[in-house]
Amino acid sequence: MTILLGHLLGRLPIGWLQLVHNKTRLAAALAGVAFASVLVLMQLGFLGALVASIKLPYDQMNADLLISASDMNTLADGSPLPRQRMFEALTVKGVQSATPLYYGKVEWKQPDGTIRNLDVFGIDPSVETLRNPAISARLNDISLSDVALIDARVRNVSKSLFAKIAAGEPYRFEVKGRTLKVVGTFEIGGGFSADGYLVVSDQTFLRLFPQRSAGAPNHILVTLAPGADPAPILERLRATLPADDSIVRTVEETFGRDQAFQTTQRPVGLVFGFGVVIGILVGIIIVYQVLSTDVAEHLKEYATFKAIGYSQRFFLGIVFEEALILAILGFVPGFLVSLLLYTVVATVTGLPLAMTWARAAFVLMGTLGMCALSGAIATRKLARANPADLF
Amino acid sequence: MDLSARRELYTDGDLNRPDAPVVVKGLNHWFGEGEARKQALFDVNLALERGKLTVLLGASGSGKTTLLTLMGCLRRVQEGSLTLLGTQLAGADERLLVQCRRRLGFIFQAHNLHESLTAMENVRIGLEVHGKAAMAGWERASAHLLKILGLGERLHYLPGNLSGGQKQRVAVARALVGNPDIVFADEPTAALDKNSALNAVALLKRLGTERGTTTLMVTHDTKIMSLADRIITMEDGRIVDDRGTT
Numbered sequence: 045m046t047i048l049l050g051h052l053l054g055r056l057p058i059g060w061l062q063l064v065h066n067k068t069r070l071a072a073a074l075a076g077v078a079f080a081s082v083l084v085l086m087q088l089g090f091l092g093a094l095v096a097s098i099k100l101p102y103d104q105m106n107a108d109l110l111i112s113a114s115d116m117n118t119l120a121d122g123s124p125l126p127r128q129r130m131f132e133a134l135t136v137k138g139v140q141s142a143t144p145l146y147y148g149k150v151e152w153k154q155p156d157g158t159i160r161n162l163d164v165f166g167i168d169p170s171v172e173t174l175r176n177p178a179i180s181a182r183l184n185d186i187s188l189s190d191v192a193l194i195d196a197r198v199r200n201v202s203k204s205l206f207a208k209i210a211a212g213e214p215y216r217f218e219v220k221g222r223t224l225k226v227v228g229t230f231e232i233g234g235g236f237s238a239d240g241y242l243v244v245s246d247q248t249f250l251r252l253f254p255q256r257s258a259g260a261p262n263h264i265l266v267t268l269a270p271g272a273d274p275a276p277i278l279e280r281l282r283a284t285l286p287a288d289d290s291i292v293r294t295v296e297e298t299f300g301r302d303q304a305f306q307t308t309q310r311p312v313g314l315v316f317g318f319g320v321v322i323g324i325l326v327g328i329i330i331v332y333q334v335l336s337t338d339v340a341e342h343l344k345e346y347a348t349f350k351a352i353g354y355s356q357r358f359f360l361g362i363v364f365e366e367a368l369i370l371a372i373l374g375f376v377p378g379f380l381v382s383l384l385l386y387t388v389v390a391t392v393t394g395l396p397l398a399m400t401w402a403r404a405a406f407v408l409m410g411t412l413g414m415c416a417l418s419g420a421i422a423t424r425k426l427a428r429a430n431p432a433d434l435f
Numbered sequence: 436m437d438l439s440a441r442r443e444l445y446t447d448g449d450l451n452r453p454d455a456p457v458v459v460k461g462l463n464h465w466f467g468e469g470e471a472r473k474q475a476l477f478d479v480n481l482a483l484e485r486g487k488l489t490v491l492l493g494a495s496g497s498g499k500t501t502l503l504t505l506m507g508c509l510r511r512v513q514e515g516s517l518t519l520l521g522t523q524l525a526g527a528d529e530r531l532l533v534q535c536r537r538r539l540g541f542i543f544q545a546h547n548l549h550e551s552l553t554a555m556e557n558v559r560i561g562l563e564v565h566g567k568a569a570m571a572g573w574e575r576a577s578a579h580l581l582k583i584l585g586l587g588e589r590l591h592y593l594p595g596n597l598s599g600g601q602k603q604r605v606a607v608a609r610a611l612v613g614n615p616d617i618v619f620a621d622e623p624t625a626a627l628d629k630n631s632a633l634n635a636v637a638l639l640k641r642l643g644t645e646r647g648t649t650t651l652m653v654t655h656d657t658k659i660m661s662l663a664d665r666i667i668t669m670e671d672g673r674i675v676d677d678r679g680t681t
């Protein structure tokens with residue numbers, strides 16, 4: 045390592061030698077940097093999982109455009125829409141189909157008394173509202189009343205239950221005083237607000253939620269004629285539909301706004317963002333502490349170097365050398381620990397937590413930047429090394 | 436010391452010798468600001484002779500270190516003229532001072548070795564400042580110097596495993612390895628035992644003869660004074676005596 049660095053730097057790797065000379069401090073510094081990287085990687089992982097889980101239902105929609113209530117922030121909130129908007133949309137040139145989507149939440153009580161929260165989609169069983177083959181194949185079945193399909197990825201439920209359902213053994217459970225018969229499964233996966241999904245027909249949905257009315261779905265899924273340019277149709281729809289109760293956006297755009305809202309306005313998103321900031325601060329403070337102590341302890345030696353004729357650049361080089369070594373050697377174990385934690389958390393929670401190269405590279409760059417910043421602050425102490433004081 | 440051995444007093448005429456590595460004219464220096472401002476050097480005039488070992492004597496507080504640090508480009512000249520190796524230091528900026536330092540060797544009272552570097556690597560520091568070209572054969576040069584100073588067996592020791600005197604000898608090697616034109620030493624022999632002190636001074640004298648290395652050393656060691664070519668005495672910031680020895 046010393047020889048390698050010596051070649052890279054074209055000089056004696058003093059920073060490196062200084063760091064390894066005090067092994068306890070080096071270990072503490074590396075642990076600190078590793079901890080900071082784990083913190084940041086985990087928080088970014090959660091943020092990524094939040095975004096990925098927000099996207100899951102949007103990916104299911106067999107639609108180009110989405111008509112939603114104008115006060116909508118996420119799929120789950122927003123007032124119901126007048127179904128009239130669906131018929132109005134169908135009159136617009138270029139619109140191929142428009143179907144209502146009813147959205148609700150139910151609690152699925154487990155035999156052990158615990159609750160799983162399910163997001164419920166009520167769909168018209170005569171059309172393919174969702175682009176999920178497992179759901180499309182069973183549309184006939186759910187057109188019967190009180191029949192449902194369930195998400196085989198519902199968190200913390202035995203996989204064998206879903207295997208049995210998939211094998212043709214219906215499962216019954218009580219929801220809002222009604223007995224639902226689950227006859228099939230599909231896979232979407234839960235997020236931060238629900239453990240998984242349940243799909244029923246619009247009729248069953250209205251029986252589950254008697255206060256809701258057929259005339260007021262939550263969203264209207266719009267498909268366009270094949271090859272049609274969405275922009276002018278979007279314009280026409282916006283002109284046709286009253287802006288005070290409804291808003292038309294592409295599915296992509298709706299997801300984007302949902303994501304922005306949940307990551308910046310909701311506590312979960314904010315907590316993760318805050319975690320990233322804390323991680324960065326912890327890293328900066330630890331690295332600064334180590335580097336500035338190191339500079340302070342070697343002031344006499346640095347002053348001697350100054351007397352010998354080394355310029356300021358040389359000292360900055362040493363401190364930055366130390367900072368970069370700490371960044372790289374600290375990031376590697378932090379990254380490995382995070383990979384392990386990602387797997388554990390993903391297994392335990394079923395959240396879509398996955399390491400991406402982009403994120404790893406981003407955090408590595410961030411760690412390098414953080415260490416360089418700490419180094420830059422620490423070098424201010426170098427000014428105190430006055431060679432005239434040595435005599 | 437046999438004072439009768441002193442030859443003649445140096446005269447102002449020396450200030451105009453063209454090959455003098457250091458020429459000081461009318462040098463004044465103050466410390467502190469306002470009320471606390473105190474003059475440490477008063478109209479110092481002096482020229483060092485190339486290749487000679489000059490000893491600087493004087494009571495504590497007489498201004499020896501102040502004069503040394505000014506000549507060594509470690510302080511800015513406030514008033515007067517100081518020409519070092521042909522460069523006027525009065526009004527010089529930090530960059531020029533740093534450049535000038537590279538032609539000098541410093542031996543401090545404290546060795547200030549880098550604890551994480553071996554004896555060899557510490558000596559290398561004195562060479563590396565001259566850039567890549569100077570680094571060719573650094574190991575041979577460093578080892579050679581350390582051997583002369585009696586550290587042939589300790590080349591790869593860390594300072595923590597060396598005695599005080601040994602560390603000081605490494606510091607001497609570090610000061611000399613870059614082949615400096617002038618060596619400034621401030622009571623360097625305090626930490627050295629008699630033999631190695633004389634050994635180091637003998638090396639400096641040899642460098643003076645062979646390479647023209649000029650040495651200015653503050654010391655009260657009479658053994659060393661007897662080896663000096665010239666002895667300058669200071670009192671209260673002034674040069675009060677300046678004579679050559681035979």
Ligand SMILES: Nc1ncnc2c1ncn2[C@@H]1O[C@H](COP(=O)(O)OP(=O)(O)OP(=O)(O)O)[C@@H](O)[C@H]1O
Binds near residue numbers: 466494495498499
């Ligand atoms: N950094 C400083 N700040 C203020 N005053 C100083 C400073 N350095 C030296 N002085 C003062 O300047 C005068 C000369 O000091 P200097 O260190 O040159 O003496 P010296 O001959 O080297 O003494 P010693 O033999 O004790 O080392 C003294 O009065 C000292 O108090």
Ligand SMILES: [Mg+2]
Binds near residue numbers: 435500501
């Ligand atoms: Mg002194």
